[in-house]
Amino acid sequence: MSLASKVSGDILVTTLFKLSLKVRGLVLIPLLTVALGVGDYGAYVQVNAIATVLSLVCLLGLDAGYVKYIHETGRPAGLFTAVTLLGGGVAALGGGALALAADPLARYTLQSASYAPLFVLGGGYVLVHTLFTLGRSHYRATRRVKRFSAIEAVDVYLSVGAVAAVVFVVEGTIVGVLLATLSVHACLTLLTYGAIAVEGGLAWPSTDQLHECVRFSLGAMGSTVSSSLLHRVDRVLVGYFLGASAVGVYSVAYSVAYLMRLYFLPVTTSFFPEFSKLWAEGDHATIRRFLNSGVRYAATFGLPSIAGFALVGSDLIGLLSTPAVAREGALALVLVAAGLFCMGLGEFYTNLFYAAGDSRVPLVVQGGTVLANVLLNWWAIPALGVAGAAATTLVTFGASVLVLGVAFQSHLRVVPDWSRLGRVVVATLAMYAAFAVVSPPWLVTLAAAPVGYFAVLFAVGGVERTDVRVVVDAVR
Secondary structure (H helix, E strand, O other): OOHHHHHHHHHHHHHHHHHHHHHHHHHHHHHHHHHOOHHHHHHHHHHHHHHHHHHHHHHOOHHHHHHHHHHHOOOHHHHHHHHHHHHHHHHHHHHHHHHHOHHHHHHHHHOOHHHHHHHHHHHHHHHHHHHHHHHHHHHHHOOOHHHHHHHHHHHHHHHHHHHHHHHHHOOOOHHHHHHHHHHHHHHHHHHHHHHHHHOOOOOOOOOOOHHHHHHHHHHHHHHHHHHHHHHHHHHHHHHHHHOHHHHHHHHHHHHHHHHHHHHOHHHHHHHHHHHHHHHHHOOHHHHHHHHHHHHHHHHHHHHHHHHHHHHHHHHHHHHHOOHHHHHHHHHHHHHHHHHHHHHHHHHHHHHHHHHOOOOHHHHHHHHHHHHHHHHHHHHHHHHHOHHHHHHHHHHHHHHHHHHHHHHHOOOOOOOOOHHHHHHHHHHHHHHHHHHHHHOOOHHHHHHHHHHHHHHHHHHOOOOOHHHHHHHHHHHO
8 A cells, every 4th residue: 555545544534523523512512502501611711721721731742752752762662661651650640639639629610619520520630631642652653543533533432422421321320421431531532542451561660761752742742731721721721811611602502613623633733743754754755745735635625614614603602501602602713713724734744843752842832822812811811702802712822833844944945835725715705705695594505505615615626636546546
């Protein structure tokens, strides 16, 4: 199998898995907002956000370091065991600290001490999620991206089933919901490590390349944590200024907008290990080709999706939640979707920096973006509410991708194919204008707008036979 066929196949399979993974976010919205209330949903999202960010800090970026240095060590199983022990030990300390700080965190980030038990469970999630991430990284490092994605899919479906059982069968509370998802996560983590041990992926800890791995990982950690903060710090500030219900509204809009990530996560998941290998071989031409293909693919689907959210976003939110949430979250949905599109483009360049062994520049850029995001939100949320948080997301993510794209040119000149992207913009604007003027029922728009968009895109030469051939090869 050629490298192009392998990568396109990995991207296709990962996309299908990621598409199915949206079941969790979209199903949890009606499950929790309708059954338990918008406030409890907001608390669930807030605790999950804080615990996830802390787990990324405790992870130390070791998952990225292992992917990078598995090709440079003679004892990959020993290196994996060493990074697992290191990451797990730090996560145990971090999770314990989160549990001890449960009461003040509940009062300051949700304006209610009644949510403190959720943060105690969040401490356990920090340890479990750190180990879960390291376990999955074994399959990414060994270039088995399909299995890497499948593990996450299993976790999602089991978690959704557990939440549904808690809500409908035992009529449980939000504490029961979080406990159920944590239990599923822990069981799957144990099974993953069991499978790795059976295939010989665990051995006595090895220090071979560990120092280089940790040094690289710390830079990658800063970049990853900054990226995660950019997704979550606005929700923490919304809770601080406006309370749990406002967090619920913003999180509903954010969860729907997060569909944009489907156009990026499969590509970045597949590209990073391949970019690392190609960079080590000095094959810059293939790197350029893959990057341009990835950007073109993301734009072809991402830009019309943003326009689609502007056309039918309010109806989509209303279908998943309540009319009040739909009214408050419609504008935020469009702004966040555009911001996530910019962030996805930035991740392409971040992966290129990592492949080149440079984790410092992404760290500096994303750290500055987090600081700008916090400062802007401190003014925008009290003044504009949830729409202000969404607007800040777009502004900071947009600035971040520009800086990353320009900065990477010092390593390798890689720029998008602007003529092809221009055709995508033309087709997107034509689609939006036509359906905004005619204004058919939203279901008609949802079904017909993609057809109209691709018809215009074909007409202006935005899709070529080679693009179709790549898709067909990937399916095969």
